[in-house]
Amino acid sequence: MMLIRAWAVVSLLALAGVAHADEMRLAVTTSFDNSGLAAVLLPRIKADLDLDIQMIVVGTGQALRLGEAGDVDAILVHSRAAEDAFVAAGHATHRREIMYNDFVLIGPGHDPAGIARAGSAAQAFGLLAQARAPFVSRGDDSGTHNKELALWQKAGVDPGAQGAWYRAAGASMGATLNTASGMNAYVMADRASWLNFGNKGDLRLLFSGDPVLFNQYAYLPVNPARHTHVKAALAAKLEGWLVSDMAAGLINAYKVNGEQLFTFNARP
Amino acid sequence: MPTSQGISLPAGPAGPAALGERAESGRAASILPLRLRGAMARARGKVLIGPIDLDITRRGLTIVMGPNGAGKTTLLRLMHGLQRLSAGEIIWSAPQSQVRDRQAFVFQSPVMMRRSVLDNIAYPLVLHGVARADARAQAAEMATEMGLGGLLDQPAPVLSGGEQQKLSLARALIRAPEILFLDEPCANLDGRATREIEAILQKAQGDGTRIVMSTHNMGQARRMAQDVVFMYDGKVHECAEATGFFEDRPKTPEATGFINGDIVE
Amino acid sequence: MDEILHGTYEAARLIVTLDRDLLEIIVLSLKVTLTAVAIASLIGLPMGAWLAVNRFRFRRIVIAVLNALMGLPPVVVGLFVYMMLSRSGPFGAMGLLFTPSAMIIAQVLIITPLIASISHQTIRDLWAQYHDLLISLNATRGQRIMSLLWDGRRALLTAMLAGFGRAVGEVGAIMIVGGNIEHATRVLTTAIALETGRGNFAFAMGLGMVLIAIAVLVNLAIHGLGRTERSSVW
Numbered sequence: 052m053m054l055i056r057a058w059a060v061v062s063l064l065a066l067a068g069v070a071h072a073d074e075m076r077l078a079v080t081t082s083f084d085n086s087g088l089a090a091v092l093l094p095r096i097k098a099d100l101d102l103d104i105q106m107i108v109v110g111t112g113q114a115l116r117l118g119e120a121g122d123v124d125a126i127l128v129h130s131r132a133a134e135d136a137f138v139a140a141g142h143a144t145h146r147r148e149i150m151y152n153d154f155v156l157i158g159p160g161h162d163p164a165g166i167a168r169a170g171s172a173a174q175a176f177g178l179l180a181q182a183r184a185p186f187v188s189r190g191d192d193s194g195t196h197n198k199e200l201a202l203w204q205k206a207g208v209d210p211g212a213q214g215a216w217y218r219a220a221g222a223s224m225g226a227t228l229n230t231a232s233g234m235n236a237y238v239m240a241d242r243a244s245w246l247n248f249g250n251k252g253d254l255r256l257l258f259s260g261d262p263v264l265f266n267q268y269a270y271l272p273v274n275p276a277r278h279t280h281v282k283a284a285l286a287a288k289l290e291g292w293l294v295s296d297m298a299a300g301l302i303n304a305y306k307v308n309g310e311q312l313f314t315f316n317a318r319p
Numbered sequence: 320m321p322t323s324q325g326i327s328l329p330a331g332p333a334g335p336a337a338l339g340e341r342a343e344s345g346r347a348a349s350i351l352p353l354r355l356r357g358a359m360a361r362a363r364g365k366v367l368i369g370p371i372d373l374d375i376t377r378r379g380l381t382i383v384m385g386p387n388g389a390g391k392t393t394l395l396r397l398m399h400g401l402q403r404l405s406a407g408e409i410i411w412s413a414p415q416s417q418v419r420d421r422q423a424f425v426f427q428s429p430v431m432m433r434r435s436v437l438d439n440i441a442y443p444l445v446l447h448g449v450a451r452a453d454a455r456a457q458a459a460e461m462a463t464e465m466g467l468g469g470l471l472d473q474p475a476p477v478l479s480g481g482e483q484q485k486l487s488l489a490r491a492l493i494r495a496p497e498i499l500f501l502d503e504p505c506a507n508l509d510g511r512a513t514r515e516i517e518a519i520l521q522k523a524q525g526d527g528t529r530i531v532m533s534t535h536n537m538g539q540a541r542r543m544a545q546d547v548v549f550m551y552d553g554k555v556h557e558c559a560e561a562t563g564f565f566e567d568r569p570k571t572p573e574a575t576g577f578i579n580g581d582i583v584e
Numbered sequence: 585m586d587e588i589l590h591g592t593y594e595a596a597r598l599i600v601t602l603d604r605d606l607l608e609i610i611v612l613s614l615k616v617t618l619t620a621v622a623i624a625s626l627i628g629l630p631m632g633a634w635l636a637v638n639r640f641r642f643r644r645i646v647i648a649v650l651n652a653l654m655g656l657p658p659v660v661v662g663l664f665v666y667m668m669l670s671r672s673g674p675f676g677a678m679g680l681l682f683t684p685s686a687m688i689i690a691q692v693l694i695i696t697p698l699i700a701s702i703s704h705q706t707i708r709d710l711w712a713q714y715h716d717l718l719i720s721l722n723a724t725r726g727q728r729i730m731s732l733l734w735d736g737r738r739a740l741l742t743a744m745l746a747g748f749g750r751a752v753g754e755v756g757a758i759m760i761v762g763g764n765i766e767h768a769t770r771v772l773t774t775a776i777a778l779e780t781g782r783g784n785f786a787f788a789m790g791l792g793m794v795l796i797a798i799a800v801l802v803n804l805a806i807h808g809l810g811r812t813e814r815s816s817v818w
Contacts, residue, residue, distance in 0.1 A: 076682060076763075085782060107682060107763040108778075121671035122681050225781025232783075250783035278671055280679070401719060419722040430717040433710075433735040442731075443721050 074103045075285040076123040078114035080194060081224050083127060083268065086152070086243030086312055088305050095301060100288055110223065111194035118142055118271065121278030125286040129268045130194035143271035144283075149293050150302050150313045151267045154198060155245055156258040157228075158184070158237040166237075172261040176206035183216045185236035189227050190219025198266065199239045205263070228254075241266055246307040268313075294319060350413040350421050350497055351377045351529055353398065357407030360397050368393045368553040370407055375498070375531060380524050382540045382561070383533040385550035386577065391533040392427070394550065395500045398531070399424045420447065423491035425501040429483040431475040436467055439475045440489045447494065461489045465519060481512025488519055492528065499523065501532040505539060517543060537578060541565055549574045591789025598790050599797070610798060613771040616684050617752045618802075620691035621699075624751075625744050628696045632703030632743075633729045633736075636711050647704065653697035658690075662757030665690040669761065682763040687771070690757040695747035702743035703736070710736045745803055752799055772798075 083089065084106065093104050107114075107123060111130045118126045119142045127149070128134060138146050156166055156175055164182035169175035179186055180203075188210065189196035203210045210217045218236070220227045224244045231238035232252040240248075245256060270290055275283035292298060294317035302315040352374055359369030368390035375381065375398070383391045396402035398409065399422060411418040423443075432439050441458035445451060462468055465485045470478065475486060484504055491499055501520075505513040517539065524530050534540055540547065544561035551573045557564070569575050598606055635647060667673050669681040669689070680686045710732050718728050733740065755773035762769035764778060772795045779788035 076765075081781065103767075105682065105763070105765040105768050107765060109763075120673075121676070223781050225783060228783060229780070248783040250785055280671065399720065401716060424716075424720040426716060430714060432714065432717070432731070446721055446723050446727055 072097065072101045072103045073282075073285055074105060075125070075282045075289065076105045076107060077289070078107045078109055078117045078123040078126040078128075080111050080114060080128050081108055082129070082152075082195065082241040082244050082266075084108040085224060085247050086241075086305075087247055087307065088243070088302065088313060091301055091305055092298070095297070096289065096292060099297070100292060102285060102289065104289070110191060111197075112192050115142075118273045121273060121281060123273065124282045125270060125272045125289065127268060127270050128194060129266050130197055131267060131269075132197070133194070134269055134271060137271060141274055141277060144274050145271070147270045147290055147294065147317065149268050149270050149298075149317045150315045151265050152313045153242050153259060154195070154239055154264040154266055155242050155256050156237065156239055157231065157245060157254050158257045159235045160253050160255045162255075162257055164237065167257045169258055172202055172258070172263050173205040175258045176202050176208060179237055180206065180208040180210075180213065183214065185216050185218065185234055186210075187227055187231040187234065187236045187238045188217065188219045189224065190221045191223070193224075194266075195224060195239065195241060198264075202239075202263070242310070243307070243312045246310060246312065267316075293317065348413055349377060350411045350418045351375065352412055353498070354410040355398070355407065356410065358397060358404060358409055359406040360393055360402050361405040366553060367402075368397070368550075369405075371555050373548065373555055373558065375529065378527075378529060379545045380520070380530040380543055381532070381546050381548060382544035383531065383548045383550060384535075384540055384577065385556070389550040390553040391550050392502050393553075394548075394555075395424070395502050395531065395533060399500050420494075421496055422498045422500070423494070423496040425484070425487045425491050425499065425504050427503045427506050429480075429487040431478070431483055431486070434475060435472050436462060436475050436478070436486055437471040439486055440467075440493055443490060443494050458489075458493060461493050462486075465489050466515065481508050481515070484508060484512065484516060485519070488516065488523075492519075492523055495526075496528060498529040498531065501530065503533050503535060506535065513539065537580070549577070587785045587789060590786035591793065594786045594790030595793035595797075598794055606794070608767065609770055609772055609775055610794070612684065612769070613752065613773070613795075614798065614802075616687045616758070616771060617691060617748060620688045620695060620751050621744055621748045623688070624692045624696040624699050624747055625740075627692070628699030628747070629703045629733055629740055629743070630729060631696075632700040632705075633707045633732050635700070635704045636707040637725070637728055637732065647701075650697050650701050650704070654701055656694070656697070657756065658694050658754050659756035659760070661693050662690055662760035665693065665757065665761045681761065682765060682769060684762070684769060686761040687758040687769060690761045691751040691754060694754060694757060695751050698750055699743050699747045702746060703733075703740050706736050706739040706743065707732050710739075741806060745806060748802060749799065752795070752802075 079089070089106060096102055096104060107117060109117065111128045111133065114126045114128050115133060115137055117123045118137065126143075134146050137143055156172075158164070158166065164178045164184040166175040166178050169178055188199060200210070218230070218234070220230050222230065224240060225248070227238060228240060228244065228248050229250055230236075232250050232254055235253050238254075242259070270293055272283065272286035272290060273281045275281045299315040299317070302313045303311065305312055355371050355373040357370040357372065359371070360367040371394065383394060385391050393402055397404060400419065401424070432442060434442070437455055437458050440462055441451070441454035444454035444457060449457075459471060462471055465488065467482065467485055467489065470482065475483070478486060488504070505516055508516065513536075520530055520532070520543065532543070541561075544564075546558070546560050547564040548555055549557040549564070549569065549571075556571055557569055557574050559569070565578065569578060635643065665686060666681065668675050669678070669686050670676050671681070680689070714732065714735075718731065723731065753773060755777050758769075758771065759774050759777060762771070762774065764770050764774040772791055776788050776791045776795070779791065
């Protein structure tokens with residue numbers, strides 16, 4: 052009765068101002084979205100290609116599942132092994148490297164484990180284990196989590212066998228950073244999420260720069276042979292733009308707090 | 320042994336005008352008389368009332384009397400069809416499909432629908448397909464007749480006890496039922512409200528509605544009854560014309576005790 | 585403490601400036617939730633009334649299941665709807681995933697048991713009161729249900745508002761099936777989750793206060809239209 056009337060009013064409001072460009076769906080990881088780079092790239096893409104990118108922001112695991120199910124037209128993720136398996140299984144036609152950013156180690160300002168003076172990422176992780184300093188892990192099987200596990204392995208530490216200092220949050224990057232901030236604990240994050248994070252508290256960036264911490268982003272168009280409805284032509288158009296000089300310029304020039312976040316490394 | 324065989328009671332003093340009015344409504348043959356033959360009601364294997372043989376004639380006003388738990392309410396509900404018949408027969412004089420819509424029931428505690436007084440009274444008409452505006456016009460007329468004219472737009476649940484029972488009566492009478500059952504309609508009312516209800520019932524009866532009413536109130540029974548059904552322990556103990564019952568003394572000791580005001584258990 | 589203060593300030597700023605993006609998010613929140621409430625009510629109210637009026641073999645089981653479904657985590661509903669609407673799922677061809685329609689479907693599934701269960705309780709009590717009268721007046725089954733729904737409308741409005749409250753504040757399911765796509769499926773709750781993840785607590789709190797303000801306004805508007813609080817008796 053009265054609800055229907057209210058609904059009608061709301062519908063009218065919502066209908067006002069609908070424009071129609073091409074649309075495609077791109078699953079991206081939280082870290083990419085948190086970087087804020089999308090806000091720079093999307094308007095340009097819209098202007099150049101008349102293409103609206105609908106971003107679905109999820110973890111790497113869920114992004115791959117969405118691509119596999121044909122629910123998005125392409126994915127932009129950073130988890131090499133999973134990507135290769137994805138292509139091998141025929142879910143994507145190919146994998147195209149676009150750019151990389153890096154992971155950083157965050158911790159309390161007074162740095163009880165002393166990782167700021169570490170010579171390598173592996174050494175830093177070894178110091179954390181030695182000091183048994185509180186560490187918050189994503190623990191959600193995401194690209195970031197997988198990277199972290201690989202680094203522990205490199206340092207010869209099995210975090211699962213450790214004591215209470217190792218906390219698996221089972222949460223997104225933002226939630227994990229919030230947890231670390233609350234506990235004043237160490238945490239590994241991608242640089243973009245860290246720079247844009249607004250609740251730093253006592254946390255500081257303590258270690259970065261080791262090439263093993265580089266984080267390669269790749270673009271994978273969903274295989275139209277598997278899912279006929281996939282907008283393969285639009286996905287190809289977007290890929291062409293992402294590897295263009297225009298994209299290179301915007302990506303390399305993107306800065307947060309004066310710091311460059313991404314390095315364009317697509318091969319034409 | 321209590322007598323429980325049916326007694327055909329003479330028709331009440333219905334005037335020719337009332338008869339004419341009935342005929343004018345263009346109905347098929349009357350659903351009355353109503354006959355009960357060996358009628359019984361059981362619940363969970365226990366006999367509530369019966370077996371009962373009883374005839375309700377076309378005209379009149381029958382008072383059902385008896386101590387608490389004698390089965391007065393169950394008998395009224397059984398006749399009206401609210402209580403399932405376990406054994407025996409209830410025989411109306413018209414096909415079963417017609418009888419439900421041509422009777423009405425007034426409960427001891429009035430059921431007030433969460434609507435206005437007017438909409439409560441109009442409700443049975445609306446249920447039976449009368450256009451809302453017509454129904455409300457008829458209901459307004461009925462309400463005014465019953466002295467509820469000033470309360471038409473009030474929510475029914477806020478009425479006083481007497482007003483609520485008058486509303487119940489108006490709602491029951493709005494479709495001019497051929498027979499009206501009332502279960503102790505004045506049990507919770509004061510003298511004035513009781514008098515008003517009784518006047519309405521007398522008028523309805525004059526207009527041709529057969530009335531069957533239970534009561535605890537001996538005075539009311541004496542004022543109203545044309546014939547009396549005395550119930551005791553689930554059975555119809557006595558069935559008699561009111562004058563005979565009250566003045567010539569009842570035939571059974573229980574009934575005698577009851578009308579004398581003794582405690583009959 | 586500071587965050588709360590900032591949140592209040594942020595809420596005030598958001599409401600005063602009311603930029604286009606925020607308006608869009610608010611309108612979509614209302615559209616999705618009010619549509620879901622309308623559909624869930626069309627299913628849940630008669631269902632509750634039907635369950636109250638009818639006696640059948642599995643009635644107790646149906647009511648128990650209904651009450652249990654009220655406690656279903658929205659995320660589970662979201663996952664279920666996702667699997668149904670996914671291109672690889674049975675209804676994938678309809679292309680509803682990541683659209684407001686998908687969010688409406690998820691919310692309908694979440695709140696229908698709630699609305700049906702509350703209306704069942706309400707109608708059951710009213711039915712106990714009306715039972716003899718409606719039988720005596722020879723009302724048909726449909727007439728009984730309609731009369732009970734109409735006379736119980738004020739209590740049923742409360743059931744609908746409970747459904748609205750649960751739906752408007754829901755985030756888990758609509759995040760999964762809607763995707764929180766900017767300008768397409770972003771609503772207040774998913775925006776709050778997003779800003780919280782970014783550590784923008786003040787902005788998230790601000791959005792939260794806007795959400796509460798809208799919920800209060802909708803409640804007041806509906807109570808006003810229904811005149812619920814004016815008469816205590818009915």
